[in-house]
Amino acid sequence: MPSPHSSVLVVDDESSLRKALRTSLTASGFDVEEARSGEEALGSVQQHQFDLVLLDVSMPGMSGIDACRRIRGISPQAGIVMVTVRDQEDDKVRALEAGADDYVTKPFKLRELTARLRAVLRRTRMSDAVEPVVLRAGNLEMDLHERILRRNGEEIHLSPKEFDLLAFMMKNAGAPLTHVKLLRTVWGVEYGNELEYLRSYVRMLRKKIESDPSNPEYILTEPWLGYRFRDPSDPDSPRESAQDD
Amino acid sequence: MRDDELRACRSVAGGKLVIGDLDMGQQYLHGFAKSARYALIGSIAAILLAFSCFRIHLDFASVIPLYLLLVVFQSLTGDFRSSAVVAFVSTACLDLFFTEPLFSLRIDHPLNALALAGFILTSLVITRLVARVREEAKSAKLQKERLNRLYQLSQQLLVLDPEAPLGEDFLEPFRRLFGIRAMCIFEADSAEFHLVGDSKGELAVKTRDTYIRGTDVDDFNAHVSVRRLRTSGHLAGAIGFEGLEDPKETAGALTALTAALLERKIAFHTASAAAAAAQTEIYRSAMLDALAHEFKTPLATILAGVGGLREAGPLTAEQEGMADTVENEASRLGSLTSRLLRTARLDNEHIRPRLEVVDVTSVVAQLTKQYSTRSSDRAILLADGHEQVQALADPELIRLMLSQLIDNACKYSRPGSVVTIGVERQGEFVAIRVSNNGSSIPRKERKRIFERFYRGEDAKHSTSGSGLGLYVARKIALAHGGALDLEIDDRSERVTFCLKLPTTKDELQHALTA
Numbered sequence: 001m002p003s004p005h006s007s008v009l010v011v012d013d014e015s016s017l018r019k020a021l022r023t024s025l026t027a028s029g030f031d032v033e034e035a036r037s038g039e040e041a042l043g044s045v046q047q048h049q050f051d052l053v054l055l056d057v058s059m060p061g062m063s064g065i066d067a068c069r070r071i072r073g074i075s076p077q078a079g080i081v082m083v084t085v086r087d088q089e090d091d092k093v094r095a096l097e098a099g100a101d102d103y104v105t106k107p108f109k110l111r112e113l114t115a116r117l118r119a120v121l122r123r124t125r126m127s128d129a130v131e132p133v134v135l136r137a138g139n140l141e142m143d144l145h146e147r148i149l150r151r152n153g154e155e156i157h158l159s160p161k162e163f164d165l166l167a168f169m170m171k172n173a174g175a176p177l178t179h180v181k182l183l184r185t186v187w188g189v190e191y192g193n194e195l196e197y198l199r200s201y202v203r204m205l206r207k208k209i210e211s212d213p214s215n216p217e218y219i220l221t222e223p224w225l226g227y228r229f230r231d232p233s234d235p236d237s238p239r240e241s242a243q244d245d
Numbered sequence: 246m247r248d249d250e251l252r253a254c255r256s257v258a259g260g261k262l263v264i265g266d267l268d269m270g271q272q273y274l275h276g277f278a279k280s281a282r283y284a285l286i287g288s289i290a291a292i293l294l295a296f297s298c299f300r301i302h303l304d305f306a307s308v309i310p311l312y313l314l315l316v317v318f319q320s321l322t323g324d325f326r327s328s329a330v331v332a333f334v335s336t337a338c339l340d341l342f343f344t345e346p347l348f349s350l351r352i353d354h355p356l357n358a359l360a361l362a363g364f365i366l367t368s369l370v371i372t373r374l375v376a377r378v379r380e381e382a383k384s385a386k387l388q389k390e391r392l393n394r395l396y397q398l399s400q401q402l403l404v405l406d407p408e409a410p411l412g413e414d415f416l417e418p419f420r421r422l423f424g425i426r427a428m429c430i431f432e433a434d435s436a437e438f439h440l441v442g443d444s445k446g447e448l449a450v451k452t453r454d455t456y457i458r459g460t461d462v463d464d465f466n467a468h469v470s471v472r473r474l475r476t477s478g479h480l481a482g483a484i485g486f487e488g489l490e491d492p493k494e495t496a497g498a499l500t501a502l503t504a505a506l507l508e509r510k511i512a513f514h515t516a517s518a519a520a521a522a523a524q525t526e527i528y529r530s531a532m533l534d535a536l537a538h539e540f541k542t543p544l545a546t547i548l549a550g551v552g553g554l555r556e557a558g559p560l561t562a563e564q565e566g567m568a569d570t571v572e573n574e575a576s577r578l579g580s581l582t583s584r585l586l587r588t589a590r591l592d593n594e595h596i597r598p599r600l601e602v603v604d605v606t607s608v609v610a611q612l613t614k615q616y617s618t619r620s621s622d623r624a625i626l627l628a629d630g631h632e633q634v635q636a637l638a639d640p641e642l643i644r645l646m647l648s649q650l651i652d653n654a655c656k657y658s659r660p661g662s663v664v665t666i667g668v669e670r671q672g673e674f675v676a677i678r679v680s681n682n683g684s685s686i687p688r689k690e691r692k693r694i695f696e697r698f699y700r701g702e703d704a705k706h707s708t709s710g711s712g713l714g715l716y717v718a719r720k721i722a723l724a725h726g727g728a729l730d731l732e733i734d735d736r737s738e739r740v741t742f743c744l745k746l747p748t749t750k751d752e753l754q755h756a757l758t759a
Contacts, residue, residue, distance in 0.1 A: 083545075109572055110552020113549075
């Protein structure tokens with residue numbers, strides 16, 4: 001459950017959806033405020049400090065992407081979750097590039113939405129804390145100082161790049177990571193289009209850490225966008241990402 | 246070309262335009278009669294000159310320039326044959342009346358013989374030169390007139406709407422400017438005739454026959470000339486003229502002009518069709534975006550509402566079940582909307598699969614599980630003995646395509662029947678077969694089932710659909726270098742869609758996983 005003070009600003013031009021979300025999120029323990037447009041949302045963010053902003057991508061007037069970029073400027077610590085409607089990955093990539101922490105695709109189940117909101121909230125709060133030396137997820141334990149990965153206590157050999165890639169993913173557990181972001185962070189700024197490169201590393205990592213690499217539970221594929229590291233012990237991290245069908 | 250022009254000029258030497266469709270024999274006779282007439286007049290003038298000069302006792306040296314003048318005048322008619330005759334008659338007159346012995350063709354003095362020889366030679370040269378100059382002037386004039394008329398014609402045709410269909414507006418200027426009795430264009434694409442004027446020589450039939458036979462026709466008796474029309478290097482039809490002057494000279498130019506204008510018409514049509522297609526694509530994309538928004542926002546509201554009910558208070562088991570149903574059905578409708586919209590987008594896009602190594606068997610297993618939990622009145626089973634096969638494919642597109650096939654199998658099979666999905670390696674391909682019983686597809690429809698917007702006769706009445714699903718599914722398969730085929734066992738009424746995808750080659754897979 002979120003802390004009693006977790007506040008959410010719901011930005012959508014559809015009044016019925018805003019109303020349904022206000023009722024449901026309030027029932028789920030959030031303090032909900034509404035805004036009808038990007039412009040109105042900017043005004044609200046300037047006046048109040050929100051923990052989370054749920055922002056529709058396609059709205060008349062200022063687009064959700066523009067609003068996201070400007071909210072990020074005004075309120076850097078707020079967690080932003082974009083609501084996308086298109087199945088194209090472009091919107092999702094643009095949202096993440098504009099500073100969104102995560103996205104949900106319409107139509108979404110309330111449980112899925114609250115799980116995303118809580119995960120984002122936790123990540124934004126964690127980023128203020130001191131970075132831990134040992135990362136844990138499910139059966140995995142990564143010692144960043146010693147550069148050692150253990151699975152069920154057994155050491156697993158990783159190449160330096162595999163280690164860096166997995167470390168970056170584990171540090172951002174639960175967050176969607178675009179191909180470009182992974183390539184640039186782990187390989188360097190001159191990378192960005194070498195998808196096959198990234199895919200082959202992910203394949204190798206899955207072989208080493210997953211019990212069934214063809215049905216992964218740690219490194220999930222975000223279709224046409226990138227990957228998301230999942231901590232199986234986190235109740236807010238469902239295995240099935242918000243895919244169609 | 247020059248000889249042709251000269252011949253044409255000769256035929257107008259009488260000052261009256263000769264109808265070009267007289268045949269060669271008639272033309273020759275006509276020219277000969279005219280030359281004879283001129284020769285007779287010139288010869289009489291030469292004899293009269295001889296008598297006159299003889300009477301006033303002019304000597305040989307004084308008379309020669311007068312005869313030269315006569316020959317020059319004669320050659321101004323532009324007719325070489327008559328001028329040559331007059332030159333010879335003049336020589337004879339000079340010999341008879343002005344050289345010794347008089348009244349005899351004999352020449353005593355060698356100097357006189359030389360002078361006469363000089364005279365005849367000079368007159369023939371003058372005659373030839375003058376005739377040629379006249380001929381060329383006439384030819385140039387004719388050519389200029391023809392060019393002028395062609396220019397006027399092209400001017401008049403260019404102001405017509407390039408996209409208007411061929412018709413009287415297009416043909417009338419030809420008739421007016423070239424004095425054609427009738428004119429016909431046969432368009433091969435539409436098999437349409439466009440005829441103006443009053444044809445007496447079955448012009449339309451001859452025009453079409455020219456297209457069919459593929460050779461140009463000149464029928465001088467019927468005064469009909471027909472030429473093939475070519476556009477962009479292809480035979481596009483034929484154009485026929487009845488009563489055209491100088492068909493040999495003019496028909497080619499008129500045909501070339503018509504072909505150029507038809508080419509222009511096609512170019513305009515292509516350009517406007519492309520512009521219309523681009524515009525349609527913009528509307529279509531905007532409409533799909535709007536549809537996505539319009540459909541999914543209410544669904545999101547329903548889901549948020551149901552979630553809220555659950556959160557608001559403890560529900561009874563029955564209420565919880567109802568909430569689950571609403572939630573699942575709304576999610577399913579959302580997925581279906583996504584898939585339909587994606588299919589509609591892929592329909593017009595050039596599909597570029599994002600290839601990666603995909604474990605086909607596990608994708609199929611996941612989908613089978615998903616559909617079997619969802620479908621209560623049909624069993625969806627994974628066939629026995631499926632093997633683990635990997636393919637180089639776009640996993641999202643493969644999921645979309647297989648969902649389409651499984652949906653179709655459910656839609657067109659009887660309730661309670663079994664839909665099976667099998668995975669099998671076949672050489673360099675992996676074959677995924679989705680089969681169902683009990684809705685055989687009529688033979689005549691089998692070939693057309695993958696066509697865009699095609700829907701079977703039965704399907705049209707019994708089930709809903711857009712006619713896009715299989716078309717897009719095959720498009721995706723082809724974009725992967727694979728195939729999607731229909732296999733029907735008529736005896737057991739078993740319908741199978743077989744999707745083939747290239748498996749990962751060992752070396753490629755090695756390179757990807759290295």
